[in-house]
Amino acid sequence: MTTPLALVARGLSRDFRGFRAVDAVDLEVxxxxxxxxxxxxxxxxxxxxxxxTGFLAPTSGRIxxxxxxxxxxxxxxxxxxxxxxxxxxxxxxxxxxxGEHVELALQAAQGGGWRFxxxxxxxxxxxxxxxxxxxxxxxxELEQSKADSLSYGRxxxxxxxxxxxxxxxxxxxxxxxxxxxxxxxxxxxxxxxRVREGRTVVMVEHNMSVVGAxxxxxxxxxxxxxxxxxxxxxxxxxxxxxxxxxxxxSHAAH
Amino acid sequence: xTESSALVAQEMAEAERPGPEPRGSALRRNAxxxxxxxxxxxxxxxxxxxxxxxxxxxxxxxxxxxxxxxxLGYVGLxxxxxxxxxxxxxxxxxxxxxxxxxxxxxxxxxxxxxxTVLAVPIGYLAVKRTGIYFAMVTxxxxxxxxxxxxxxxxxxxxxxxxxxxxxxxxxxxxxxxxALPIVFGGLFLAWRIVHSxxxxxxxxxxxxxxxxxxxxxxxxxxxxxxxMLSAFLAGLGGGLFAxxxxxxxxxxxxxxxxxxxxxxxxxxxxxxxxxxxxxxxAIVRLEDWLSFSGFEQIGLVTGGIFVLTVLLFRRGxxxxxxxxx
Numbered sequence: 240m241t242t243p244l245a246l247v248a249r250g251l252s253r254d255f256r257g258f259r260a261v262d263a264v265d266l267e268v269x270x271x272x273x274x275x276x277x278x279x280x281x282x283x284x285x286x287x288x289x290x291x292t293g294f295l296a297p298t299s300g301r302i303x304x305x306x307x308x309x310x311x312x313x314x315x316x317x318x319x320x321x322x323x324x325x326x327x328x329x330x331x332x333x334x335x336x337x338g339e340h341v342e343l344a345l346q347a348a349q350g351g352g353w354r355f356x357x358x359x360x361x362x363x364x365x366x367x368x369x370x371x372x373x374x375x376x377x378x379x380e381l382e383q384s385k386a387d388s389l390s391y392g393r394x395x396x397x398x399x400x401x402x403x404x405x406x407x408x409x410x411x412x413x414x415x416x417x418x419x420x421x422x423x424x425x426x427x428x429x430x431x432x433r434v435r436e437g438r439t440v441v442m443v444e445h446n447m448s449v450v451g452a453x454x455x456x457x458x459x460x461x462x463x464x465x466x467x468x469x470x471x472x473x474x475x476x477x478x479x480x481x482x483x484x485x486x487x488x489s490h491a492a493h
Numbered sequence: 494x495t496e497s498s499a500l501v502a503q504e505m506a507e508a509e510r511p512g513p514e515p516r517g518s519a520l521r522r523n524a525x526x527x528x529x530x531x532x533x534x535x536x537x538x539x540x541x542x543x544x545x546x547x548x549x550x551x552x553x554x555x556x557x558x559x560x561x562x563x564x565l566g567y568v569g570l571x572x573x574x575x576x577x578x579x580x581x582x583x584x585x586x587x588x589x590x591x592x593x594x595x596x597x598x599x600x601x602x603x604x605x606x607x608x609t610v611l612a613v614p615i616g617y618l619a620v621k622r623t624g625i626y627f628a629m630v631t632x633x634x635x636x637x638x639x640x641x642x643x644x645x646x647x648x649x650x651x652x653x654x655x656x657x658x659x660x661x662x663x664x665x666x667x668x669x670x671x672a673l674p675i676v677f678g679g680l681f682l683a684w685r686i687v688h689s690x691x692x693x694x695x696x697x698x699x700x701x702x703x704x705x706x707x708x709x710x711x712x713x714x715x716x717x718x719x720x721m722l723s724a725f726l727a728g729l730g731g732g733l734f735a736x737x738x739x740x741x742x743x744x745x746x747x748x749x750x751x752x753x754x755x756x757x758x759x760x761x762x763x764x765x766x767x768x769x770x771x772x773x774x775a776i777v778r779l780e781d782w783l784s785f786s787g788f789e790q791i792g793l794v795t796g797g798i799f800v801l802t803v804l805l806f807r808r809g810x811x812x813x814x815x816x817x818x
Contacts, residue, residue: 292707318709326707332700335693343697346690347708352715355691355722362690405708 243305245270245409245439246291246322251300252463253286260286262463263300268409268456270305273431273440275450275471278460279483284443285327287460288413291441292324293317304409318347323407325398327414327443331386337397338382341369344404369404375434376400377426392423399427403434410434412442416449428452459483532770536673543778545665549737551770551777552669552676556730558757558769559683560723565755566764567687568719569699570620573628573751574635575727577615578608580746581638582728583735587655588648590736597660598675601732608728609721611638616720620713632748639746655741665737672733679729683766686722695719727754749792756799762809771811 248266252259261283268274276284289295291302293314302310304320312320332340345365346352354361373379376396381389386397395415402410415431416424424446431440431453444450450457450471457474459466467477474480540548557579564570586604589595595603619630642649650656662668686692694715698705702712735741744750753776761772776795783791806813 294703294706313711314703314706315709315711318707324707326704330701330704330707332697332704334696334700339693343693344708346694347710351690352694352710353691353718355686355689355718357689358685359688359690359693362693401704401708 242269245305247303249301251290252298253290253295254298260463264465268439268441270439272455273435273453275454275457276443277457282460283463284460285413288411292322321408323402323405324411325402325413329394329398333387336383336385337373337378338369340397341372341400341404344401348405372400372404392419409439414443416446540666540669545669547781548669549665549672551774552672553730553734554757554773554777555770556676556679557727557754558773560726561754561758562769563683563723567695568716571628572631574631575754576746576750577635577638578724578727579731581611582608582731583741583745584649586732586735587658587741590658597736604732605725605728609725612721612724616717620716620720642746643743658735658739660736660739679726683726756795760802760809762811765811768809768811
């Protein structure tokens with residue numbers, strides 16, 4: 240393999256009171272690719288995300304970011320090393336406007352959050368870039384709207400704008416199209432296709448048309464283990480994957 | 494009774510309704526300046542209308558309440574041990590005034606800085622917890638400091654307290670005006686913090702700590718910084734309190750002191766900043782009036798007010814009357 244690896248997990252496991260949510264997962268994400276994690280509910284996808292971003296500490300195993308060991312680092316440290324994530328359950332700051340959200344994210348990336356002796360107007364220097372990002376995700380008109388007042392699909396879009404504001408090397412998207420209508424899904428596919436340039440994207444996704452359209456590589460998880468890995472076409476034809484998804488009943492149908 | 498609660502409900506409903514934004518904002522800005530001017534005039538008049546000693550006391554508690562509000566309203570952390578900072582600063586202020594003869598503004602500053610330093614270890618351990626656990630950790634530390642102050646009587650005077658703290662301005666009426674700039678400075682600092690890039694991060698942390706961490710903000714360290722700033726403000730209040738009374742008692746470290754500060758903030762309005770001074774004026778004045786009329790169960794009344802506030806208008810006086818959400 241000559242492609243450098245952006246993100247690597249080796250023998251990654253996580254227990255919750257005796258229940259093994261993630262079980263000895265090995266994952267290699269090549270730099271510049273879109274890598275999808277799929278699997279049924281409870282397969283450990285979100286737990287794996289939380290491990291990769293430092294929100295959970297692994298019970299065992301190791302995580303490398305561009306060759307650097309980041310196992311056990313807190314989430315803010317992982318974020319500052321160039322990993323941005325979105326959350327599956329929309330996770331915003333209710334009382335702040337869309338514009339304030341993105342300004343805050345841009346400040347996080349560029350520093351200055353400690354200045355308690357300065358006016359918060361200082362955040363406005365991020366405004367031009369914030370507007371660009373909001374326009375990019377289709378929220379150009381909604382800069383002044385409080386996050387609580389946005390519709391579900393728009394909250395998802397704001398999630399994405401926040402992650403992009405960090406200009407991350409690695410972008411982790413937890414079900415970016417969950418709960419979206421067809422039109423929004425199309426737009427999100429197009430958007431991810433655009434922002435993946437120069438980045439590595441890892442995404443958890445249930446919608447197979449999204450995976451098919453974007454993913455260079457797919458890892459299928461089941462019960463915390465890697466069931467299969469390969470291109471979308473390979474994985475889709477994989478006997479074990481078909482069984483896992485459709486149940487053993489599918490054999491009877493053959 | 495039913496009439497007043499209906500009125501309160503109506504007020505809350507009105508406050509809840511989102512206002513017309515573009516035209517209203519200029520009006521609101523002007524209204525804000527008017528309110529500020531009115532508050533300054535009121536503060537300048539206060540020692541004419543009250544006993545100057547009571548007026549000084551209101552100033553001290555206003556700072557203390559704003560310190561609590563900074564944590565409770567803007568970081569979502571309820572400290573139940575802030576008497577540790579108020580009282581420690583009171584003792585430190587008294588001691589440097591007695592032993593080094595420092596003039597009162599410097600002595601108060603020394604006290605506030607001592608409180609800030611004390612906030613480093615306590616805050617470091619406390620900010621790892623939230624909710625009731627945070628409150629309990631701060632309370633536990635405050636109780637420890639109370640016990641230490643009680644036992645270390647060679648320094649603190651134990652149960653006798655620190656007697657006869659020297660003060661150049663002996664008349665309380667003039668002392669009030671000498672203290673006022675310090676109080677305005679402290680209140681301005683609190684306002685600046687809330688409306689700063691740092692304050693924006695605090696609100697984000699309050700609303701969604703996980704999201705703030707995912708953006709790269711070191712949440713614990715931001716909370717610790719807010720805790721230290723809050724301790725500094727509480728220390729300013731405590732130092733002035735020591736100079737105001739020319740005496741420091743163990744009561745400044747007692748948990749009931751922490752409780753009174755919390756009651757003041759809840760009554761005035763959490764997360765409003767204005768609520769602190771307003772609640773302080775109301776509670777201190779009321780307590781003074783009650784004790785003057787020979788009523789001994791003061792706690793019964795303030796406690797009753799606290800319960801009514803929480804039950805009937807949770808956003809406090811300021812929040813209910815003025816704040817739009």
